[in-house]
Amino acid sequence: MADQYQDDHSLFPVPARLLDPAQCPKPFVSSLDQYKKMYRQSIDNPEEFFGKLANELLTWSKPFHTVRHGGLEHGDVAWFLEGELNACYNCVDRHALTDPNKVAIIYEADEPNQAERITYGELLRKVCQLAGVLRAHGIRKGDTVAIYMPMIPEAVVALLACARVGALHSVIFAGFSAEALRDRVHDASSRLVLTTDQGKRGGKTIETKRIVDEALKTCPKVETVIVCQRTGAEVPMKDGRDYWWGDEVFKHPFYTPAEDINSEDPMFLLYTSGSTGSPKGVMHTTGGYMLGAAATFKYVFDYHPGDIFACMADVGWITGHTYIVYGPLALGATTVLFESLPTYPTPSRYWELIAEHKITQFYTAPTAIRALRRLGDEWLEGHDLSSLRIIGTVGEPINPEAWHWYNEKVGKGRCAVVDTYWQTETGSHIITPLPGAITTKPGSATFPFFGIDIAILDPVTGKELVGNDVTGVLAVKRPWPSMARTIYNNHYRFMETYLKPYAGYYFTGDGATRDKDGYIWVRGRVDDVINVSGHRLSTAEIESALIMHHSVAETAVVGAPDDVTGQSINAFVCLKPGVPVYSMDLTRELISQVRKVIGPFAAPKKVYLVEDLPKTRSGKLMRRILRKIVAGESDSLGDISTLADPSVVEALINKVNPPP
Numbered sequence: 001m002a003d004q005y006q007d008d009h010s011l012f013p014v015p016a017r018l019l020d021p022a023q024c025p026k027p028f029v030s031s032l033d034q035y036k037k038m039y040r041q042s043i044d045n046p047e048e049f050f051g052k053l054a055n056e057l058l059t060w061s062k063p064f065h066t067v068r069h070g071g072l073e074h075g076d077v078a079w080f081l082e083g084e085l086n087a088c089y090n091c092v093d094r095h096a097l098t099d100p101n102k103v104a105i106i107y108e109a110d111e112p113n114q115a116e117r118i119t120y121g122e123l124l125r126k127v128c129q130l131a132g133v134l135r136a137h138g139i140r141k142g143d144t145v146a147i148y149m150p151m152i153p154e155a156v157v158a159l160l161a162c163a164r165v166g167a168l169h170s171v172i173f174a175g176f177s178a179e180a181l182r183d184r185v186h187d188a189s190s191r192l193v194l195t196t197d198q199g200k201r202g203g204k205t206i207e208t209k210r211i212v213d214e215a216l217k218t219c220p221k222v223e224t225v226i227v228c229q230r231t232g233a234e235v236p237m238k239d240g241r242d243y244w245w246g247d248e249v250f251k252h253p254f255y256t257p258a259e260d261i262n263s264e265d266p267m268f269l270l271y272t273s274g275s276t277g278s279p280k281g282v283m284h285t286t287g288g289y290m291l292g293a294a295a296t297f298k299y300v301f302d303y304h305p306g307d308i309f310a311c312m313a314d315v316g317w318i319t320g321h322t323y324i325v326y327g328p329l330a331l332g333a334t335t336v337l338f339e340s341l342p343t344y345p346t347p348s349r350y351w352e353l354i355a356e357h358k359i360t361q362f363y364t365a366p367t368a369i370r371a372l373r374r375l376g377d378e379w380l381e382g383h384d385l386s387s388l389r390i391i392g393t394v395g396e397p398i399n400p401e402a403w404h405w406y407n408e409k410v411g412k413g414r415c416a417v418v419d420t421y422w423q424t425e426t427g428s429h430i431i432t433p434l435p436g437a438i439t440t441k442p443g444s445a446t447f448p449f450f451g452i453d454i455a456i457l458d459p460v461t462g463k464e465l466v467g468n469d470v471t472g473v474l475a476v477k478r479p480w481p482s483m484a485r486t487i488y489n490n491h492y493r494f495m496e497t498y499l500k501p502y503a504g505y506y507f508t509g510d511g512a513t514r515d516k517d518g519y520i521w522v523r524g525r526v527d528d529v530i531n532v533s534g535h536r537l538s539t540a541e542i543e544s545a546l547i548m549h550h551s552v553a554e555t556a557v558v559g560a561p562d563d564v565t566g567q568s569i570n571a572f573v574c575l576k577p578g579v580p581v582y583s584m585d586l587t588r589e590l591i592s593q594v595r596k597v598i599g600p601f602a603a604p605k606k607v608y609l610v611e612d613l614p615k616t617r618s619g620k621l622m623r624r625i626l627r628k629i630v631a632g633e634s635d636s637l638g639d640i641s642t643l644a645d646p647s648v649v650e651a652l653i654n655k656v657n658p659p660p
């Protein structure tokens with residue numbers, strides 16, 4: 001079965017340099033045997049394994065006695081139950097107290113050569129002042145705060161200040177539209193929003209404040225907006241609601257204590273797309289999430305003091321939460337915050353960044369690698385990348401061509417490549433190579449992280465497919481510390497989405513193969529989620545954006561394979577009677593409709609105006625057929641006899657691939 005995929009089974013052992021103490025710090029896990037032994041311990045005795053790790057990596061203001069409680073069957077997972085710890089204290093105070101001059105954040109601004117460094121001492125002062133602002137505006141433990149900010153240090157300060165006072169942050173990626181922002185602010189009942197006047201990205205201006213104003217027109221619960229100045233542009237300020245960040249923080253002292261937080265107190269919400277309905281506010285709690293972030297940061301990125309770590313994600317996504325902010329700062333690392341784009345002002349930007357800051361671990365998405373590879377190797381020339389030790393990818397399956405290019409051109413064959421598989425819901429990496437221990441295969445995320453008990457299930461029967469050389473849906477058999485605990489205000493939906501589809505298992509929504517050597521290959525989503533440049537989008541959400549347009553009668557959205565973005569959004573649209581089908585303007589309008597309702601990154605690449613959609617006699621849409629057509633696999637559509645009108649298919653094929 002696995003043979004239907006053309007996997008690259010070439011083996012890449014750990015580069016010798018990583019195991020040579022004269023050249024690199026000794027990896028924490030430096031052999032396959034050591035990995036296996038530790039993995040066994042984590043599965044056989046999770047209480048001991050994670051209890052020890054939690055005390056080693058985190059500082060608890062009150063110790064825990066119970067390591068683990070509950071399970072996947074009842075959806076009542078809890079870790080380190082009696083323990084108390086503050087995430088902000090763990091990320092800032094404890095390092096500021098011992099080494100205040102250590103650089104916590106290197107902020108690489110949109111324009112090159114304007115980097116700023118923020119030490120742990122400064123970070124603590126900034127975070128305490130903003131925590132004071134939050135408290136002064138009535139924010140207390142358990143409240144939710146919306147953050148709609150570009151990639152500036154204050155965004156990190158914002159997350160940490162929320163954690164300090166025990167408020168749940170709900171970061172909304174600054175590429176979301178006003179409507180999408182409104183829905184998320186509303187769903188989380190946020191009373192306070194943190195934003196900026198504008199943002200800067202790739203030389204372009206993002207109108208963050210204007211978008212917030214638009215969103216808040218219909219969010220009566222929001223009482224306060226704190227506006228940080230990024231560009232200094234003049235923006236409208238609403239009396240009694242809007243306050244300048246700069247003015248507010250000056251009112252508050254440089255130190256204010258961190259709130260005592262129980263391990264299972266909620267820490268943040270992050271909205272993500274599922275296969276149905278509205279986006280869900282995935283909720284993480286404090287102790288388990290922090291342990292997952294810290295442990296994977298230590299072992300997967302093999303973090304050693306002195307390393308300079310750079311994750312290219314946006315703080316608006318889980319990757320930014322865990323690997324720009326919480327993982328690195330928990331261990332007192334120096335983390336790079338990159339405001340720009342890999343191609344701005346030229347496609348050398350990443351390589352300049354690595355050379356200038358002597359980055360040791362670099363983490364990006366396959367889509368960026370593919371895009372840069374296409375632009376040509378000359379952009380890499382003349383940049384000293386010798387500081388790199390570990391290079392990572394995340395967000396989507398990486399194709400072997402991109403993997404090889406990354407390994408050879410960026411890693412120069414002397415770095416470990418870690419293809420890390422995880423999700424918003426998993427909180428931290430769950431399947432990934434450990435750089436000093438695992439022989440990799442290009443395109444495989446290899447083996448589970450500690451404590452992750454993987455299962456591959458038959459999608460129909462739900463039976464576990466044991467042994468090697470099996471393909472099915474990817475699930476996890478037992479709880480791990482950083483798994484999401486619920487969906488905000490909707491535990492029922494949490495159960496239905498993740499724990500009920502296969503009773504007793506956490507269902508990832510991805511398909512996967514365990515190959516003949518036991519390596520895991522993640523194949524992509526098996527539900528109606530599309531992954532465009534590592535952005536997770538639900539077909540249902542895009543469809544409901546389209547259907548709001550007055551000309552649209554019906555629509556179906558599917559993902560098509562795309563060389564650069566992984567998948568692209570293809571929309572089939574049936575118009576209402578009387579609306580002329582051949583109109584470029586209408587196509588443009590529909591695309592801008594999606595930009596408006598969700599955000600520019602969700603805009604369909606192709607819109608097909610069609611007469612009919614393929615449906616069964618009972619009226620069920622057969623997306624499978626649309627997926628095949630856009631993938632150029634019209635010759636293998638399978639059984640179409642159940643369609644109400646099989647002739648629809650012919651018309652669709654001609655639409656997508658017009659005959660010459």
Ligand code: WTA
Binds near residue numbers: 319395510522525
């Ligand atoms: C996909 C991002 C293959 C997968 C951290 C998952 C991957 C979804 C990989 C989660 C990988 C992420 N190999 N697929 N290394 N990493 N994915 O929640 O489909 O934005 O379910 O979290 O991205 O996306 P999310």
